[in-house]
Amino acid sequence: MIRHFLPVAALLLGSALLLFAGGINALLLPVRGSAEGFSATALGLLGTAWAIGYVSGCLLTPRLVGRVGHIRSFSVMCALAAVAILMSLVLIDPAAWLPLRAISGFCFAGAAMIVESWLSERTDPGSRGRVFGIYTMVNLAATTAGQMALTLGSTAGYTFFVIGAVFYCLALVPTAISSSAAPNPLVSVKLDLRGLWRNSPVAVVGVFLVGISNSAFGTLAAVYADRVGLVLTTIALFTSIPILAGAASQIPVGWMSDRVDRRKVLILLALLAMVADAAFILLAPEGRAMNLALAALFGASVFAMYPVILAHANDHAAEGSFIQTSGGLLMVFGLGSIIGPLAAGIAMSKLGEQGLFLTSVVAHALLILFTLSRIALRAAVAEKDKSGFVAATPGRPVTPETAAMALEVQQDQEKDAA
Template sequence: MITIRQLIPISALLLGSAFLLFAGGINGLILPVRGNYEGFSSVSLGLLGTGWALGYVVGCIMTSAMVARVGHVRVFGALCAIAAVSILSSAIVITPWAWITLRGLSGFCFAGTAMIVESWLSERTDPGSRGRVFGVYTMVNLGATTAGFMLLTLGDTTGFLFFALAAIFYCLALVPTALSNTSTPAPMVSVKLNLRALWRNSPVAVFAVFWVGVSNSAFGTLAAVYAQNVGLAVAAVALFTSIPILAGAVMQMPVGLLSDKMDRRKVLVAVAALALVADLAFILLAPEGTTLNYVLAALLGGSIYAMYPVIVAHANDHAEPGTAIQISGGLLLTFGIGSILGPTVAGWAMSEIGIRALFVVTSSAHGVLILYTIWRISRRVAVTGDSKTAFQPLNAGRTSSLQTVKLSQGEAADDGPEKPAVAAG
């Protein structure tokens, strides 16, 4: 257990992160809800997620160089200010292409600010307690994001209020770190995407994480649009988008413990099959009321948001010491590439076929993932229990960064120099 004394030195960082995620929760839900009210097409609303994912991937790649040039505090302050400008501009210029561009800018800012907070946390905690600190950090972020979603139930989403509140909390996020006397951390983690090396290490991980990126980003971006169009009120929409995230957090530990005891690829197939069941239920049952939609959202969220850490753990099972960050960071960027594609395809499908086409896209991604993973199981033996790395719960890709990888892996992040990875399943 982590003590209060251990949390005090990082309290400013945790508070700043909470403000960031609270603002991000408001930002992430007000745009599709308001955009749908303004009559934006499903294609345009899907492109909001594409823009965000593209900005996020670029932010993950570029932030370390920016920090090396001018320092953590200046970059963090600038990114918080730009994020505030972005959401305020969205309230002033209400057009799809302006929002897509601004959403990409907010994704870039979010990636950079998250990496800076996490590099500080990593620096301020010893390797032995990083896992516990990461757990606290994850719970703070989860609570703040959910609170940001639920705030929309308290006012009129057709006005300026929630854009202003998001901007206020983006600005507040820079106050704790600006006033903190915490020493500037060491240079940040930087990882280049090497698909060939990743594929040699684990074809299943690369293939699966791409399709999980497609499905998770499509659902994460357009779930609110689906909920509005089946007749749910704003309060119900906020709950519908919150339930999957909470279910995913609850499911990570039991799924992770199971994957530590058996072939992780089989666990991945089983979890993806549960997601496929939820996808098909959304399509075939066509739920209209809140209860069944909530139940299916919990089943889908508990499945899709538990797959990413299983994939990362599987890829790391055969990795040489010192390559964990390289592999996990590369998978994160591959997830990001899938996240760019998912909302675009799903938005187009919803526009052409109907609102439930969202789940046609996610079910297709899950079906392809299942078939390929089953084939790979037949081609390579499983990793034995003694050779496995320890499972680490992770944010569901979209809210992870290269620094998240380092912070979550504790002592593993401090291993020696990078070495080539050997083949996995």
Template structure:
């Protein structure tokens, strides 16, 4: 295993730096914005801006890479992301932060796609699963470390903005000096709602609701925690513990979803998510440790839904469309991520911090009712038609290239031989100089 990973060290380092900087940037903005007196509505729009930029990056980066090459595009993405962070420090106003956050989302998505394309190219059939697993763990650890580093200094100064910018710049060095060969063109997915809905209505609807709830929490969790009286250390834990809990629960959830009807598993997870919504909604005066425990339950449920939904959609997908279905669902998740932070931000401004979990709870109620309706109107997938559950990184940090990297060799071969349900454009690749 070590032998197969050594040639990928530079790429994994670049990804780690990228996710670390993203973790710092993603948490310092709401924490500092709260200290500056920004409204919850304006802080929610930061998440909307990020999601808009991220979806645009997933759609536009393949053409950019085809025109200028992987190394130049990756360097430009990291440099612009660093500039966006520093401009956020210079202009301490939400009306500058929102477009800058969109720019960061675009660059982050583009840089992640390029790294994943490289990893996919360098992984053979025997090592792809191990590479994807290590890549997922590296990203999880880097994101968590980036969030937790905020506990080591003063968030009211300039240090963490400069740190995020520096680490974004560090992210481009491993690939810039690596002798790794230039990979194939990036996976480019066109959003085809009719085709996705025909493939699996519950997957489309569920991933939209999950996008709303997860993005609302990811953007405004720090605001809720701060307004609930938690210290800075506890705010960082409140943002990080759910991610770790969600990653841990994917293992038992995956086992259950491979053995049972995935829709029933999804309903069960969502019921526990509703319990967590209610606990956090009413926990304003609770002890910090209790609030953190509630956040762990929330994260364990909401961050384990996405891979179940993708697996259910791929159970119904025709051979040759697995990657396209996964990529299409990711874009639907992005649409939900645009809506969720805006709704939650305005709700928190009007009725208080606890309404964050009224918004997530409403999304989970609607998801549960739709899933129960589909359970009574559509038959379960036969065991022989099920794909193997694949644990995944956070959907908010995934791209169409993540789906390609996580696919097994049979799925990749089928995807290359079939036009499938969706348009899969692979632009002509310009050679690196």
């Protein structure tokens, strides 16, 4: 077992350090911004800026890598991310934080793509599935650890900004000193809405609405928790528990979606999410236990939706178009992620903290209605014709390279089964 991971240990370490810093960065800004008196709209715009940067990184990083190579590109991404978080400390102002957050999103997408490309190239078919699984768990653990690290001190000073920058810089060290050869060029994607719509309307509409809901929660959950009076430790749990619940729920959800109409599974998940939405809105919980329990239910449902949608799209996709389909859906998810935090921020500014879940409940209701209409118009895919369900790391949008790795794992599993 160990021999399979030694060639990629440096890449896994680099990814862990990157995700740890990203976890700190993602939670620190809304908590500190809320303490500084930033409006919910301004804090929501941070998520919008990050999503714009992330989508841009997915589109432009392949060109950068083609010009200067993987190691230099990865070093640039980590260095710029460190500069962005440090400048966020120097310039504590919403107008300054927005472009800095966009830079962070760009760098995060680019660095993740480079690591994933390298990881895929360095693994042999016999161990690729296990390495992909370990990579997913490392990312999940590192993101959660980064968020929970904020409970060890106060966000009022400069400490966590500096710690985040330190770990961004440390992330470039393992790949910089690696002696392995640079991998193949990165996967390039483009948005083909007509092709995606012909393939699966449910996937297009669904992934857009899920992008709205998930990004709104990911950006403003800490602001909501702070405004209902939760302490910092509970705020960190409030943002971390949904990610862990989403990771755990993908096991039974994947099993179920491989055996019944995936659209019905998607509706079930949306209904569960609406239960959590409605409870947050109607009960307005202020206690620790109720908020954490509802956050777990919310995360278990919303963070399992994306892989179900992706699997449904691939059920209808032409053979050999997995990367094109998943890359296109990633771009649509990104468009939803641009809109979601802004819409939720405005709702919270006008209607109070429950505005976050009003945004989500509208997105989930629209998802259910549209999916029901498509079930009436189009028959389900036969079980024997379904593609494999591939879990996604909750709390972190996938990249085109993630999709490429997932395809390779699926192909290896099919070869083994044959």
